[in-house]
Amino acid sequence: MWQWLLVAGLVLPASLLALAVDDTTGAQTDGGQSPTLSFCQLRFYEEDDGRLLCNWAVNFNFACFVSYPSNKVIQAGAKISEPEVVGECDNGEAVIKLFHY
Template identity: 70%
Template sequence: MRWLLALVFCLPVSIFALSDEKEATQEAGGGSSPYLSFCQKRFYEEKEGRLLCNWAVNFNFACFVSYPSNKVIQAGAKISDPQVVGKCDNGEPIIKLFHY
């Protein structure tokens, strides 16, 4: 009999806890997370609302990709201005860009 009584009191509490958790994640906002992209400074160009460069996922790849890529980032997706974060072994400056 006690287990039935415990079940009656615990079940509604657990249902409310789950619904509160779901609401909290929905309120936090859906949408995409920001990205961090790297490229060689000499290839960076803003043209017709697009950001063109030899975009790479990290600093090292940006040093090895020596030509502009087909990846295009919309200028409106830019969160921060490009910032020089270092140089490759050949002295080429690498920039990073936060964007959506």
């Protein structure tokens, strides 16, 4: 019984220390997001007062199924690349992709 408590008392703090020290990613800094790829139908894409409006979706297929503009807004300053046509839906609507933060 005491052996289990001794092992738990030694292993638990060591495992917490290992979680706290992460030398694979380097120093952690505040702020910043990972780049994101979003898709939408070209006919809905609109730049308005520093905002990018469209029927934003997480992939090409969802962009074809969402047939109305969404409430998701991307700030124009977050744009990494210009919109690029990547294909067409079954109904012929052009779909674009946008790389952004």
